[in-house]
Amino acid sequence: MRKVPDGQMMRPNRKTNGSGIQAPETRICVVMVGLPARGKSLIAQKVVRYLRWLSVDAKTFNVGQYRRTTTPNPSAEFFDTSNAEGERMRKAAAEAAVTDMIKWFDNGEGLVAILDATNSTKARRRWIQDRCDAANVQTMFVESKCDDEELVMSNIKEVKTTSPDYLGQDPEVAAQDFRKRIRNYEKVYETLDEDEADLTYCKLIDVGHQVIINKIQDYLQSRVVYYLMNLHIKPRSIWLSRHGESEYNLSGKIGGDANISERGQMYAKKLPEIVKQSAGDLELTVWTSTLKRTIQTSKYLPFEKLSWKALDELDSGVCDSLTYAEIEERYPADFKARDDDKYNYRYLGGESYRDVVIRLEPIIMELERSENILIVTHQAVLRCIYAYFMGVDQAKSPWMEVPLHTLIKLSPRAYGTQEERYSAKIPAVSTWRGKGSKAQHEDPGPGQGTVDIEVNGKPTK
Numbered sequence: 001m002r003k004v005p006d007g008q009m010m011r012p013n014r015k016t017n018g019s020g021i022q023a024p025e026t027r028i029c030v031v032m033v034g035l036p037a038r039g040k041s042l043i044a045q046k047v048v049r050y051l052r053w054l055s056v057d058a059k060t061f062n063v064g065q066y067r068r069t070t071t072p073n074p075s076a077e078f079f080d081t082s083n084a085e086g087e088r089m090r091k092a093a094a095e096a097a098v099t100d101m102i103k104w105f106d107n108g109e110g111l112v113a114i115l116d117a118t119n120s121t122k123a124r125r126r127w128i129q130d131r132c133d134a135a136n137v138q139t140m141f142v143e144s145k146c147d148d149e150e151l152v153m154s155n156i157k158e159v160k161t162t163s164p165d166y167l168g169q170d171p172e173v174a175a176q177d178f179r180k181r182i183r184n185y186e187k188v189y190e191t192l193d194e195d196e197a198d199l200t201y202c203k204l205i206d207v208g209h210q211v212i213i214n215k216i217q218d219y220l221q222s223r224v225v226y227y228l229m230n231l232h233i234k235p236r237s238i239w240l241s242r243h244g245e246s247e248y249n250l251s252g253k254i255g256g257d258a259n260i261s262e263r264g265q266m267y268a269k270k271l272p273e274i275v276k277q278s279a280g281d282l283e284l285t286v287w288t289s290t291l292k293r294t295i296q297t298s299k300y301l302p303f304e305k306l307s308w309k310a311l312d313e314l315d316s317g318v319c320d321s322l323t324y325a326e327i328e329e330r331y332p333a334d335f336k337a338r339d340d341d342k343y344n345y346r347y348l349g350g351e352s353y354r355d356v357v358i359r360l361e362p363i364i365m366e367l368e369r370s371e372n373i374l375i376v377t378h379q380a381v382l383r384c385i386y387a388y389f390m391g392v393d394q395a396k397s398p399w400m401e402v403p404l405h406t407l408i409k410l411s412p413r414a415y416g417t418q419e420e421r422y423s424a425k426i427p428a429v430s431t432w433r434g435k436g437s438k439a440q441h442e443d444p445g446p447g448q449g450t451v452d453i454e455v456n457g458k459p460t461k
């Protein structure tokens with residue numbers, strides 16, 4: 001512990017290599033395996049987002065992107081293994097991706113790389129394994145094997161409309177070509193099996209149904225496997241709301257366990273109607289914190305409710321129940337330290353945003369496994385959950401504005417998450433405080449009484 005001028009203690013910043021969940025020298029290449037349209041890119045993207053959220057530097061190397069630099073719009077024939085030129089170009093793309101990935105590791109830029117490609121033959125996997133062994137990088141193969149016709153079809157639909165390979169093409173022609181491409185891969189596809197028993201792998205069958213694991217070696221690998229085991233990639237949404245305005249929010253005090261204000265009550269009463277507007281007749285489950293303001297806010301929702309300690313607001317320790325102005329006056333060095341590095345700053349006797357992320361990890365796992373969840377929680381906790389889904393980086397997430405009396409609907413898709421915001425138009429103080437300022441709230445005045453809806457930041461009316 002280091003003494004600072006006003007006698008306050010600085011809590012050590014745990015800004016080590018990541019969240020401290022892995023020895024820094026471990027480098028892992030997660031090698032995706034599987035036919036096209038099996039959700040590999042979605043899985044790769046989710047693993048990267050999850051690891052970054054836990055402060056493990058991770059990056060995807062997509063072989064398709066390397067291939068596109070020489071062959072931007074190939075036809076299905078390009079992927080026929082009897083096409084020597086196609087084979088040569090595809091191997092060159094894989095070579096370029098692996099070379100860049102090893103450079104990335106050697107420059108100390110990260111711990112986990114995801115090699116996103118079909119890697120559908122044993123020969124190709126052996127070649128990757130040898131390259132990684134030589135560079136002192138561990139490999140973990142992750143196969144998505146999926147014969148669920150419906151899931152494959154919805155992936156084909158997604159790919160033909162979003163893949164740069166089919167940019168500007170007639171969607172039907174694109175879908176036909178893509179199916180042909182899949183058939184070409186099927187001719188040579190070899191699933192991971194006993195012949196490769198020396199490899200570390202995790203085989204996901206019909207994502208979420210069956211998982212086969214082999215030779216998982218260390219903590220970080222088992223974390224990734226645990227995450228993969230909880231994934232399902234069916235389309236669904238998650239709803240998030242802060243509690244209604246509290247008595248503490250009104251007086252500018254942080255923390256505590258205050259009741260909601262009169263306007264907070266109005267929001268609680270209106271919430272069922274807004275949820276209905278957004279979720280229709282879906283039967284939701286409501287998760288709250290253990291604090292009164294979230295429980296009171298969810299009171300009128302006609303659904304099952306669960307209170308989680310892990311959803312309680314960031315613990316502000318000795319600053320609990322003070323206003324930002326009082327904190328600045330009593331603990332000026334701490335006030336400044338928090339502004340300088342809000343993500344890592346830990347309140348004396350309390351928590352940092354980094355601490356909150358760690359305690360939220362089981363919530364994220366449970367969220368990945370579940371469907372139709374509405375979470376009613378607090379400003380800091382909501383920022384952390386939002387950052388996980390939207391991939392917001394740590395310098396920005398603690399400063400995000402999350403208004404009171406607003407329902408947020410997040411719908412994860414293959415390439416990014418769609419966001420809808422429903423503003424209840426019930427006035428509330430703003431609890432957002434900008435860097436360097438001690439003022440917290442201003443009253444935005446009376447609302448219009450109707451619900452305003454925004455999709456991905458744009459008003460719908």
Ligand SMILES: O=P(O)(O)OC[C@H]1O[C@@](CO)(OP(=O)(O)O)[C@@H](O)[C@@H]1O
Binds near residue numbers: 316
């Ligand atoms: O990290 P900052 O921006 O201070 O935001 C967290 C603060 O938000 C508050 C409101 O100011 O949360 P809450 O939503 O529970 O009312 C405080 O209790 C909490 O300390």
